[in-house]
Every structure is written in C-alpha cells, then in structure tokens.
Amino acid sequence: MVNRKKNYASVIRNEGFSYIEVLFSLSIISMIAFILPGVFGVFSQLKMVDVNLDGDILVMDIIEASRDAEEIVTNGRDTIAFETERGLEEYRYRDSRIIKSIDGKGFITMLFDVVEWKISNDEGAVSLKIKTNGEFDETIIIRK
Numbered sequence: 235m236v237n238r239k240k241n242y243a244s245v246i247r248n249e250g251f252s253y254i255e256v257l258f259s260l261s262i263i264s265m266i267a268f269i270l271p272g273v274f275g276v277f278s279q280l281k282m283v284d285v286n287l288d289g290d291i292l293v294m295d296i297i298e299a300s301r302d303a304e305e306i307v308t309n310g311r312d313t314i315a316f317e318t319e320r321g322l323e324e325y326r327y328r329d330s331r332i333i334k335s336i337d338g339k340g341f342i343t344m345l346f347d348v349v350e351w352k353i354s355n356d357e358g359a360v361s362l363k364i365k366t367n368g369e370f371d372e373t374i375i376i377r378k
Contacts, residue, residue, distance in 0.1 A: 289370035292332060292344045296362070299323045300376045308355050314362060327351035332364070345370075 296314075300306065303316035303323075315324040321337035325344070332345040350365035362374045 288345050289364070289366065289372065292364070293372055293374060295334070295344065296325065296374055296376075306360055306376060306378055308353050308360060310353055310355055312351065312353075314353055314360065 299316040299318060302318040302320075305317040307315040307317070307322075312327040313324060314326075315322050324335050324338075326333055326335075327348060330346070330348050331343050332348055332351065334342045334344050345364070345366065347367040348364065349367055350363060352361075352363040354361040354363075358378060360376045360378065362376065363372075364374070365371045
C-alpha cells in the first residue's frame with residue numbers, strides 16, 4: 235500500500251462579495267431604475283419638426299439645378315427643365331408624381347401624392363407651385 239501525504243498548503247479561498255459591495259451595486263441599480271422613467275418621458279415629448287423630407291430634397295434639388303442652369307425651359311403645364319453641365323435636368327408631373335431625368339435617362343420619382351403642380355412662366359422668373367396630400371405646400375420662384 236502506498237502512503238500518500240495530503241498537501242494542505244494549497245487551500246482554496248472563496249472570496250465572494252462583501253456586504254458593502256452588494257449594497258453599493260444595489261444602490262447604483264436603484265438610482266438607474268429611479269432616473270430612467272423620467273429620461274424616457276423627456277424623449278417621448280420630442281417630435282420631429284418636419285416629417286416630409288422627400289419634399290425638402292426635391293426643393294433643394296430644383297434650387298441646385300436652377301443655380302447651375304444656363305437655360306430654363308418649360309412647356310407651361312407639366313414639365314420644367316434646366317440646361318446644366320450634367321445635361322438637361324427635367325422635372326415632370328405624371329400620375330400624381332414628380333419624376334426627374336437627366337438627358338432622358340434615369341427616371342427617378344422625387345415626390346409622391348402630388349395634387350398640384352403649377353408652372354407660371356413670366357418674363358423675369360418661373361414660378362413653380364407644388365402641393366401634396368400631406369403637409370407639403372411650396373412655391374419656388376426661379377429667376378431667369
């Protein structure tokens with residue numbers, strides 16, 4: 235029979251959390267739980283100022299095209315076009331949508347649910363009135 239000695243030098247100590255550490259972590263969790271409903275209440279009252287971003291993008295695009303335009307061409311009813319370095323940028327009204335194309339290619343729908351698209355061509359300026367079923371209602375005046 236073999237006699238084996240037990241080694242008591244390597245005693246494993248189990249160090250758990252102390253009561254102070256537990257109380258500290260519980261106090262932090264309770265502060266977070268107390269503050270969160272108030273934070274959610276503040277953010278729930280915030281609203282977007284303008285929800286019709288498609289209309290804003292269309293207006294910015296038309297203004298940019300008009301700034302770069304060498305010539306503005308309209309047919310007086312449903313089409314306005316700008317002759318720019320990129321080519322003929324054309325915006326037309328079809329089936330309650332505004333569609334953009336460049337040199338007759340790449341037809342992109344810029345705005346849906348359009349109920350009014352009115353082009354007024356005067357000597358010094360072109361007026362473009364755009365209105366949708368939603369909240370979008372803009373008049374753009376472009377000098378020639």
